[in-house]
Amino acid sequence: MSTTTELSETTLLRFATAGSVDDGKSTLVGRLLHDSKSVLVDQLEAVERASASRGQEAPDLALLTDGLRAEREQGITIDVAYRYFATPRRRFILADTPGHVQYTRNMVTGASTAELTVILVDARNGVVEQTRRHAAIAALLRVPHVVLAVNKMDLVDYKEPVFAAIAEEFTAYATELGVPEVTAIPISALAGDNVVEPSANMDWYGGPTVLEHLETVPVTHDLSHCHARLPVQYVIRPQTAEHPDYRGYAGQIAAGSFHVGEAVTVLPSGRASRISGIDLLGEPVDVAWTTQSVTLLLEDDIDISRGDLIVPSKDAPATTQDIEATVCHVADQALTINHRVLLKHGTRIVKAIVKDIPSRLTLDDLSLHPHPGQLVANDIGRVKIRTAEPLPVDSYADSRRTGSFILIDPNDGTTLTAGMVGESFASPEPVKDESEDDGWDF
Structure with a gap:
């Protein structure tokens, strides 16, 4: 051999x-x-x-x-x-x-x-x-x-x-x-x-x-056994004489597998359709799975754009604007309560606000420091975030790809924090939000 x-x-x-x-x-x-x-x-x-x-x-x-x-x-x-x-x-x-x-x-x-x-x-x-x-x-x-x-x-x-x-x-x-x-x-x-x-x-x-x-x-x-998820990265419309009506939704499969004929839902809109074809490296296939970069074709002409998530209708996650997660803060700039950020989940980026930082983990004895007020570089803590638009998030325990996100500074694009949805050590009582209206209230 x-x-x-x-x-x-x-x-x-x-x-x-x-x-x-x-x-x-x-x-x-x-x-x-x-x-x-x-x-x-x-x-x-x-x-x-x-x-x-x-x-x-x-x-x-x-x-x-x-x-x-x-x-x-x-x-x-x-x-x-x-x-x-x-x-x-x-x-x-x-x-x-x-x-x-x-x-x-x-x-x-x-x-x-x-x-x-x-x-x-x-x-x-x-x-x-x-x-x-x-x-x-x-x-x-x-x-x-x-x-x-x-x-x-x-x-x-x-x-x-x-x-x-x-x-x-x-x-x-x-x-x-x-x-x-x-x-x-x-x-x-x-x-x-x-x-x-x-x-x-x-x-x-x-x-x-x-x-x-x-x-x-x-x-x-092995993500191939998780619920199937395809974050849409690009909409392909060649408009050639050979394929005048071609409309495909391209991206890398984040988890699970997709089959031709399968009923799917597009999130966060909730519109439903069925897979009419799958293109892999320019060739049609009947099934595609985790980490493969593919183009899905749907039976219905519905509004889909970069940032949307295609999922099997039977395994569609709930959408939410309120996310609780454990994060690792990676920036020199501190993360504070009422911090205005951009949240990137999959291929989608939305405005968000840090509503609360319930706790910070003390590494020596694994105790929790309640309501630290901020997280600085290398801190691990618990956060509550409100997004401007609903997001279809999975628990990080179910999928490391669609259960994770990063927070970005909207002013200069600096990555602030890496987050894991649903991961928790414990959660003290939330801090009352007393932020002023500055146009970022959702």
């Missing part, structure tokens, strides 16, 4: 790495790529030259992912670095996310589509605040699998009690957050222990290596 055929039959795993500064994320990723033979010769030669210029005898594998000049100069990861590689057993899309608290917002981006998150901990430091923050984000984003990689075991003489104590503390914390599964692995990314090959220095550990776990963990978050 050819390699191409083998890879086409393997599953795809999207995973992200996270951890505090200097915990060794980039080194782990570099070691993973290097030892799994996923690095091209010219890439390795470039890393060797860059390492030699910095006076290092051995190649600094972290340079395989730290691609920005500022990252190389400072020795930290700033941007999310995406890497694509494959083994005979599985294909991978890896998001190496920053560890510095200033760039926690980028971890939200990297983990938002991940099915697994690798959280690194320095064996000398144990679980720290940034570890807790990353665990909380993984829990909120409902990442199905979390790997705790206790790194730099070589610097604690590969002692089992050190690993066991860290694994116990982290697992207890993650369980409180609702993380469904934690797999703890002791490693040394620099030396290669338990990354791709089992470690001869830790014979007391009988579990999988990092790569073995990545290759075998079940990919459980």
Whole structure:
């Protein structure tokens, strides 16, 4: 069997790495790529030259992912670095996310589509605040699998009690957050222990290596079994002699599958029709499913535009102007009560007002700080939002695509907040709205 055929039959795993500064994320990723033979010769030669210029005898594998000049100069990861590689057993899309608290917002981006998150901990430091923050984000984003990689075991003489104590503390914390599964692995990314090959220095550990776990963990978050959703991105009307009446509604299927002949409803208008055809890559098909970019044709000529959502009539979500959600605030500008924002859900953008911020999560003990008044960069909190137009939102627990949204500053387009509909820790009594009329009351 050819390699191409083998890879086409393997599953795809999207995973992200996270951890505090200097915990060794980039080194782990570099070691993973290097030892799994996923690095091209010219890439390795470039890393060797860059390492030699910095006076290092051995190649600094972290340079395989730290691609920005500022990252190389400072020795930290700033941007999310995406890497694509494959083994005979599985294909991978890896998001190496920053560890510095200033760039926690980028971890939200990297983990938002991940099915697994690798959280690194320095064996000398144990679980720290940034570890807790990353665990909380993984829990909120409902990442199905979390790997705790206790790194730099070589610097604690590969002692089992050190690993066991860290694994116990982290697992207890993650369980409180609702993380469904934690797999703890002791490693040394620099030396290669338990990354791709089992470690001869830790014979007391009988579990999988990092790569073995990545290759075998079940990919459980399958949106093809969710209620079907197609956010309309573009209306296609070629008006050619061959197709004078062609009107198609194009977009990427966010969840589920659509079939020719299926009864559908367009939201938020509520107009109903039936699918008369599905075009995929210019060819007609009878069925299309999650992540495919398609064009739907309907039996009835109804008003549909970018931002509308096409759903099966039997599974149509309710529309609402009042959204309650848990959010990760990612902007330097604070989010406050009565803040006027734009809310982007799928392909639709509407005006909205932050009506209340009932609570902010304290990461140390998972307690709630009631009515904080605002959320600042890297805060995780609960918000209530009123939109100018009704939106068809799902619960984030049902669909990570149509149950999520972002808040945008209407003045300069800055992304303020990433939100998960319906996710909640708890909710104190709401704050009374005493805002003045400024033309944004809905």
